[in-house]
Amino acid sequence: MDFTPATLAIALGCPEAEAALTPHWALGCAARPAGLPAFLDPATIPARRAALDLDAACDTALVAMAVEVAGDPALAATAWYLHWRLWHCPHPCCPASFPLAGRLGNRTGTFWLLLTLDFAARLGEVHQARGYPAAVTTDCLDQVRGYLDNWRKTPGHAADAVGCHPGQACWLRTYLDFPYVRLGRLAYQLMPFNGAVAAYRHRRSGAVVALARDRLRIDGDGLVARVGQPSAWTTTLGHDARGAHGHPVDPAGTVQRRRVDLAASDWALILAKDDPILSIHIPPGGAMDLAAVQDSFRRAQEFFARHHGDRPARALWCSTWFLDPRLHRLLPASANPLRLQRCLYLHPVDPWDGGLWFVFLQDTSDPARLPRTTSLQRALADFLAGGGRWNCGGAFIPLDQAGTLEEGRYAAGFAAALA
Ligand SMILES: CC(C)(COP(=O)(O)OP(=O)(O)OC[C@H]1O[C@@H](n2cnc3c(N)ncnc32)[C@H](O)[C@@H]1OP(=O)(O)O)[C@@H](O)C(=O)NCCC(=O)NCCS
Numbered sequence: 310m311d312f313t314p315a316t317l318a319i320a321l322g323c324p325e326a327e328a329a330l331t332p333h334w335a336l337g338c339a340a341r342p343a344g345l346p347a348f349l350d351p352a353t354i355p356a357r358r359a360a361l362d363l364d365a366a367c368d369t370a371l372v373a374m375a376v377e378v379a380g381d382p383a384l385a386a387t388a389w390y391l392h393w394r395l396w397h398c399p400h401p402c403c404p405a406s407f408p409l410a411g412r413l414g415n416r417t418g419t420f421w422l423l424l425t426l427d428f429a430a431r432l433g434e435v436h437q438a439r440g441y442p443a444a445v446t447t448d449c450l451d452q453v454r455g456y457l458d459n460w461r462k463t464p465g466h467a468a469d470a471v472g473c474h475p476g477q478a479c480w481l482r483t484y485l486d487f488p489y490v491r492l493g494r495l496a497y498q499l500m501p502f503n504g505a506v507a508a509y510r511h512r513r514s515g516a517v518v519a520l521a522r523d524r525l526r527i528d529g530d531g532l533v534a535r536v537g538q539p540s541a542w543t544t545t546l547g548h549d550a551r552g553a554h555g556h557p558v559d560p561a562g563t564v565q566r567r568r569v570d571l572a573a574s575d576w577a578l579i580l581a582k583d584d585p586i587l588s589i590h591i592p593p594g595g596a597m598d599l600a601a602v603q604d605s606f607r608r609a610q611e612f613f614a615r616h617h618g619d620r621p622a623r624a625l626w627c628s629t630w631f632l633d634p635r636l637h638r639l640l641p642a643s644a645n646p647l648r649l650q651r652c653l654y655l656h657p658v659d660p661w662d663g664g665l666w667f668v669f670l671q672d673t674s675d676p677a678r679l680p681r682t683t684s685l686q687r688a689l690a691d692f693l694a695g696g697g698r699w700n701c702g703g704a705f706i707p708l709d710q711a712g713t714l715e716e717g718r719y720a721a722g723f724a725a726a727l728a
Contacts, residue, residue: 317386320382330387362450418473422472435485448490452481456474458593492612502586504522507522510707518722519558521564525564542566544564550573561650589625610711610712629701630667632658633701652715653705654704655702657702657703
């Protein structure tokens with residue numbers, strides 16, 4: 310049956326799905342085979358599931374979902390389109406959510422897990438072409454098992470549920486579009502820096518100082534003001550022959566109102582917008598102690614120098630929920646994320662309310678409904694219940710210092726340089 314995005318959305322019983330079905334629709338339809346696509350063939354499921362190291366017990370639910378989808382023209386057309394957007398569309402843009410709950414209820418996750426099963430084959434092709442070792446590919450494939458665990462840990466889901474969240478399924482495409490690998494505890498994506506700060510190193514002392522980017526609206530706490538909320542002041546950043554002039558970012562993650570001048574004769578620019586960086590991602594599963602982070606950082610230095618030496622990264626950089634500079638008010642100083650914070654140079658980011666999904670595995674807009682199983686969940690749920698908004702945060706470390714982590718290094722250098 311031929312659908313348009315509008316008729317398919319109606320056939321799904323969900324007119325609001327039309328917008329998500331529209332991008333590149335004709336291209337996707339042209340690529341659709343006449344018969345059953347391989348990803349919906351039940352006979353292919355056990356091998357593709359095993360390639361992702363998911364437990365064999367998943368097969369029953371995955372096969373049942375494939376049969377149900379193949380037998381329903383609207384679901385089959387939707388599955389083809391989303392699968393094509395995820396793995397084959399030349400424009401990487403799979404929708405991170407799609408309104409299928411009315412049709413599939415809490416089996417929506419099984420539908421999405423079915424779509425992810427081609428990750429092993431697609432990643433294998435890409436990694437082989439890039440010349441990566443097979444062991445690195447295997448470690449990256451682990452991501453899907455982490456997503457299955459997240460689905461099972463999600464409040465309201467059974468401990469043996471079979472599925473994954475759509476936003477996580479869609480993220481897998483990033484592994485194809487960028488040099489992006491897991492090395493030990495952490496994963497790294499080689500990409501241009503977004504320019505959140507400009508960083509300088511003192512030519513003699515080695516101290517590092519970051520200046521806030523230009524025209525950032527700052528609130529009374531030194532964090533980036535939210536859209537629609539009044540800001541206390543706005544940053545400026547300028548460069549001329551004499552050097553750089555702007556507002557310093559305290560390595561603990563806030564912007565200072567004073568202006569400083571970093572003389573070009575004393576300070577070298579070491580990180581600027583569009584410079585290649587390794588963006589750090591934290592796959593789910595397991596703690597993040599400093600020894601594991603240190604080991605992973607060293608592996609990243611070595612791996613990217615060997616495989617992408619033509620694009621030398623200037624820094625490791627990360628933007629995530631546990632880099633919010635207020636985290637120290639909620640956890641003991643010994644908590645792993647806080648120890649890592651003290652090894653990095655923090656900076657504020659545009660506030661992102663969605664960041665705490667990774668702590669609660671659900672929307673956090675109603676604090677009363679949040680799970681309170683761990684000390685972190687209890688502290689953050691209390692913070693939100695008290696009217697607080699979690700901004701998240703960013704941090705960087707120059708690549709040449711990532712092999713030797715030191716808590717307090719950037720705080721000490723900053724204090725000495727700008728005293
Ligand atoms: C980042 C991460 C590895 C840190 O965990 P960690 O090293 O165990 O941190 P700590 O040992 O300091 O944990 C302190 C407390 O917070 C809890 N905690 C840590 N991360 C948690 C999380 N994501 N969800 C719920 N609780 C968490 C711990 O269980 C511990 O609670 P307890 O005192 O009740 O035992 C962990 O949060 C994680 O795996 N997160 C998922 C992936 C993620 O967040 N990626 C970022 C995407 S932008």
